[in-house]
Amino acid sequence: MKTILVTGGAGFIGSNFIRYMFEEEKDLMIVNADLLTYAGRLENLDDIPSDAKYVFRQGDIADEAFVNELFEAYRFDFVVNFAAESHVDNSIKNPGVFVKTNVLGTQNLLAAAQKSWEIGRDGDGYPKYTQGVKYIQISTDEVYGALGATGLFREDTPLSPNSPYSASKASGDMLVGAYHHTFKLPVNITRCSNNYGPYQFEEKLIPLMIMKALKNEKLPVYGDGLQIRDWLHVTDHCRAIKRVMDLGVPGEVYNIGGKNEKANIHIVKGILKALDKGEDLISYVQDRLGHDQRYAIDNSKIKTHLQWEPIYTFEDGLRETIDWYVEKYQE
Secondary structure (H helix, E strand, C coil): CEEEEEECCCCHHHHHHHHHHHHHCCCEEEEEEECCCCCCCHHHHCCCCCCCEEEEEECCCCCHHHHHHHHHHCCCCEEEECCCCCCHHHHHHCHHHHHHHHHHHHHHHHHHHHHHHEEEECCCCCEEECCCCEEEEEEEHHHHCCCCCCCCECCCCCCCCCCHHHHHHHHHHHHHHHHHHHHCCCEEEEEECEEECCCCCCCCHHHHHHHHHHCCCCEEEECCCCCEEEEEEHHHHHHHHHHHHHHCCCCCEEEECCCCEEEHHHHHHHHHHHCCCCHHHEEEECCCCCCCCECCECCHHHHHHHCCCCCCCHHHHHHHHHHHHHHHHCC
């Protein structure tokens, strides 16, 4: 039976991933470790089948003792690290929290994995590990910085983060790469574009705008709203992560993008139209400090090497997402 440690599994992407994995595989055990900060909700997983082999452990990956206890209690085949502070605005207000979780927490997981899975040394003194073991770091396209009007982020694009959030994620990624280079730990890093879909916390753009529109409140749009992001449905993201788990070459980075570049104002107007609300609800507010203008991902590597590509069109995915939140808020 495959045993997976999912950190941050009560959050948006993590909970969708746990649900997806139980749908895809039967002989599976998942240990979900989550601190349950403001964005983590156990109710996101209320629909996990009662017969699923699922364990929840509340704790902080920045707590070395907690992480070591997990690795002593279970023999994991995979670690999939979703646990992260992820909201840029919050990172501007309190950068230290982001460093603690996204850097120190990643280090604790890597150290525990390296210690837990090492079974000896090869002739050159490098560690050897049990078969089938892999550490997956879930990262973000924001570590690359900002793009101009053209171009795409590739896996070999130099890291150039511009916010405390993205800097902390880039630091964590570099630790992951160092553990592969120095200790030969089997790792992969995935860097995704903006996710959307059900169960996303309401501080993010799409659920925030849906919620405010339903309440006929003003929809705050930073600057001119022309910042461009590539949008990826969370289910497509989960499908990609599973492909990396199953087929990813150790040490490789895989960019996961939806090929759906949209300006923020286009998203906001689309939500208003779908909800039959007027654009007079839009309120342009002072732009975010250091706001990157455009992100866009070249996902050709994962498409070519791992035979993955998104199946959701943005229009269908957004409509489905709006319907889900309408049902949620009108309960």
